Amino acid sequence: MRMSNRENAKLMTGNEACAEAALFAGMRFFAGYPITPSTEIAEFLARRLPQVGGTFVQMEDEIASMAAIIGASLAGVKSMTATSGPGFSLMQENIGYATMTEVPCVVVNVQRGGPSTGLPTLPSQADVMQARWGTHGDHPVIAVAPSTVRETYDWTIRAFNLSERFRTPVILLLDEIVGHVSEKIVYPARGEIEQVERERTSRDPESYLPYENTDSDIPPFAEFGAGYRYHVTGLNHDETGFPTNDPKKVDILNRRINRKIERYRSEIIAYSESSLEDADICVVAYGSSARSAHRAVLDARRSGYKAGIFQPFVLWPFPHERLSLIAQRIKNFVVPEMNLGQIAHEVSCATNRNIVRVNRVDGGLITPDEILEEIKNVSIR
Amino acid sequence: MFPYDKYLRRDKFPHIWCTGCGCGIVLKALLRAIERSKIPKDDVAIVSGIGCSSRTPGYLDFNTLHTTHGRAIAFATGLKLAKRKLKVIVVTGDGDATAIGGNHFIHAARRNLDMTVIIYNNYIYGMTGGQVSPTTPAGKRSTTSPHGNVEPAFDISGLAIAAGAPFVARTTCYHAVQLDKYINKGIMKKGFSVVEVLTPCPTYYARPNRLGNAVEMLEWYKNNSIQIEVARNTSDEEKAGKITIGILHDSDRPEFCDVYSQLSARVREANKE
Amino acid sequence: MSFRYEFRLSGSGGQGLILAGKILAEAAAIYDGKNATQSQSYGPEARGGSSRSEVIVSDEEIDYPKALNIDLLLCFTQEACDKYYTDIKDNGILLVDRSYVTKTPKGKYRMYSLPITETAEAKVGKALVANIVALGIITQLTGIISRGAVEAAILSRVPKGTEELNLQAFNAGIELAQQAQS
Numbered sequence: 001m002r003m004s005n006r007e008n009a010k011l012m013t014g015n016e017a018c019a020e021a022a023l024f025a026g027m028r029f030f031a032g033y034p035i036t037p038s039t040e041i042a043e044f045l046a047r048r049l050p051q052v053g054g055t056f057v058q059m060e061d062e063i064a065s066m067a068a069i070i071g072a073s074l075a076g077v078k079s080m081t082a083t084s085g086p087g088f089s090l091m092q093e094n095i096g097y098a099t100m101t102e103v104p105c106v107v108v109n110v111q112r113g114g115p116s117t118g119l120p121t122l123p124s125q126a127d128v129m130q131a132r133w134g135t136h137g138d139h140p141v142i143a144v145a146p147s148t149v150r151e152t153y154d155w156t157i158r159a160f161n162l163s164e165r166f167r168t169p170v171i172l173l174l175d176e177i178v179g180h181v182s183e184k185i186v187y188p189a190r191g192e193i194e195q196v197e198r199e200r201t202s203r204d205p206e207s208y209l210p211y212e213n214t215d216s217d218i219p220p221f222a223e224f225g226a227g228y229r230y231h232v233t234g235l236n237h238d239e240t241g242f243p244t245n246d247p248k249k250v251d252i253l254n255r256r257i258n259r260k261i262e263r264y265r266s267e268i269i270a271y272s273e274s275s276l277e278d279a280d281i282c283v284v285a286y287g288s289s290a291r292s293a294h295r296a297v298l299d300a301r302r303s304g305y306k307a308g309i310f311q312p313f314v315l316w317p318f319p320h321e322r323l324s325l326i327a328q329r330i331k332n333f334v335v336p337e338m339n340l341g342q343i344a345h346e347v348s349c350a351t352n353r354n355i356v357r358v359n360r361v362d363g364g365l366i367t368p369d370e371i372l373e374e375i376k377n378v379s380i381r
Numbered sequence: 382m383f384p385y386d387k388y389l390r391r392d393k394f395p396h397i398w399c400t401g402c403g404c405g406i407v408l409k410a411l412l413r414a415i416e417r418s419k420i421p422k423d424d425v426a427i428v429s430g431i432g433c434s435s436r437t438p439g440y441l442d443f444n445t446l447h448t449t450h451g452r453a454i455a456f457a458t459g460l461k462l463a464k465r466k467l468k469v470i471v472v473t474g475d476g477d478a479t480a481i482g483g484n485h486f487i488h489a490a491r492r493n494l495d496m497t498v499i500i501y502n503n504y505i506y507g508m509t510g511g512q513v514s515p516t517t518p519a520g521k522r523s524t525t526s527p528h529g530n531v532e533p534a535f536d537i538s539g540l541a542i543a544a545g546a547p548f549v550a551r552t553t554c555y556h557a558v559q560l561d562k563y564i565n566k567g568i569m570k571k572g573f574s575v576v577e578v579l580t581p582c583p584t585y586y587a588r589p590n591r592l593g594n595a596v597e598m599l600e601w602y603k604n605n606s607i608q609i610e611v612a613r614n615t616s617d618e619e620k621a622g623k624i625t626i627g628i629l630h631d632s633d634r635p636e637f638c639d640v641y642s643q644l645s646a647r648v649r650e651a652n653k654e
Numbered sequence: 655m656s657f658r659y660e661f662r663l664s665g666s667g668g669q670g671l672i673l674a675g676k677i678l679a680e681a682a683a684i685y686d687g688k689n690a691t692q693s694q695s696y697g698p699e700a701r702g703g704s705s706r707s708e709v710i711v712s713d714e715e716i717d718y719p720k721a722l723n724i725d726l727l728l729c730f731t732q733e734a735c736d737k738y739y740t741d742i743k744d745n746g747i748l749l750v751d752r753s754y755v756t757k758t759p760k761g762k763y764r765m766y767s768l769p770i771t772e773t774a775e776a777k778v779g780k781a782l783v784a785n786i787v788a789l790g791i792i793t794q795l796t797g798i799i800s801r802g803a804v805e806a807a808i809l810s811r812v813p814k815g816t817e818e819l820n821l822q823a824f825n826a827g828i829e830l831a832q833q834a835q836s
Binding site: 028029031050051053055057059060061063064065067068069070071072073074075076077079093094097223224225226227228229230231232233234235242243 | 390393422423424426428438439442443444445446447448449452455456457458459460461462463464466467484485488641644645648649652
């Protein structure tokens, strides 16, 4: 572990780290609506944004918040909103709009127990599938899930980077534990984490095609008010940005917006692996459950069980290829999550192996012992 | 002849509107109002939601944003706050602005962010085929009020005034010259300005209610509207059933961008100390 | 073998237990250079509901951030004491405010029933700083976090203008614990 000095080390919560990192990433517009357990992000930014020349606005609801950040991003400003389950549900239509119109933005969901109003003050990881399929229509998505305060800091910046790079909304899935736990964070050195800006067009306004089918599949951006005077619509549109029902053009757009994420999977996907080299059990865990899983694997090793851990930081796109490779050696997978098996299903698809699910939906964080017990059970089998 | 072509995306025509629809009248009035304001095209953003009127931006050569149903004002809020030099004009309908988007509408009026909202009030959902809207008069027929509308209607301008909009005007498609004057005044007003325009839907509102063709509807507007200055000196009996038109409200309130800039300057100054 | 020390500060909302937890964690993590996490569980009430703040201090990275085997349990309500005392590990510490906790359970732990709120009132003139008095006691009884670190963390976390008051409360807590130990 790196030594820290007091100047660049701070005790902060995941929500604070998220807000701080967003400012570091260059976010200068935040629109939000109060909801537990995400509210501290809005509170932090209401205080800080005017100090750095940015704008904070508390909207009338989450629908408006999502709309406002898309509007601000179209003006060329990096934008973010933060919410929890019920608000995330309300944002879904406009998340799809941002996907369709290819407007970069970051949506933070500090997950709490559900469904419905659920458990406002308690953690869950039950919005993983909503992050993937919450908005209607075939669409790509990038969703990331850090497990510590420092990871939250890093992945907030990366969420902006991914969003800018691929011109798509990125969903940052925290949970009540990650959002509210206070721990030490050692700030990264300047330049340690790169900062990405969306590619601006080099064309002149006359030849600019806002939704051009480029080789990269990612059309360069022009901000509103910069002389380009183009059209943005959530309707299916052609390269010029205007609505079309032409089956050929509709097909091209629908396939391109999905392909522009799919083809860069290997660039987007990120995970960590530990103790997997000689393992015969692989625990797949993310978010705050990964914290318990790390402890469980350490305890298992101390008791002689050959367990290892795979922690995806990017949940969508899901690292099927890597898990499939791991499954060539390892037969048993344990997937702890604070839902009824949303990622376990993906692990099952990727590995075709025996999946042991450890699920809690009672508002409690899965304990290391609950995971350890399953590691032991699998070993006996 | 007014140079409409200067502001149109001619290659996007023909438009989708029905014969006799008022959307074209408002479109032309909007262009005349913008021309009069002398604001460069690059600095104008037209934002809309979903509905017949919301298709307007597609035909106009500005920065144009066609958003989701009811949310145009919320999108426009982000756009304006992020780039304050933009003159943001929202075009929306009665259903878009006061049913699904009603909450955004009243809160934007309260917030008093500088933008102009033109609400095309045709008493009906046209795009989806003639359903009852929050402004359909009681008793009128639509595909979802086939026995007559059982609900009372919203007074859009009254709602805007009550919610705090500093400039509110209402007119009709018959009063086309007045319309561009009011839109221009709205654009020049610093703050949240609302122009409600009564516009005919011969296809879905007039037909089930036997109100005649487009020309007859325009005549109806002419005969059933009363200028506010006149209305003030007219007895309630005489003006019963008539639509009051004119600049209904014009006041000055601190505008949100200005207030936020002042706040920003204050906290930055305090931070330095 | 690595060490992991677990504190649970329990009582009701408004007693300043979450702030106290953050001060402990900051003292350990920032001023003593160890690792620490602080987490809380709370209900919808800003005041009066049950409140629980947990601090883990370790010389390794802390993965699981909740208390499993409590080294020190602080109870500011009878209800919290009744609910949590069984989570204390053998030879752990149970610290209660005797103004609120009158029935103390028996077990294999070191028991301290001290006049925490009374001391805050008598020595500082404000019951409000009982949480900081408790921090003084905890610092003295456990020896896990240095006195200087806790003082520094108090100064960084309490509202401006109340620093002196809070340091008085902290010192009063240290003295109270010293008397109890002797």
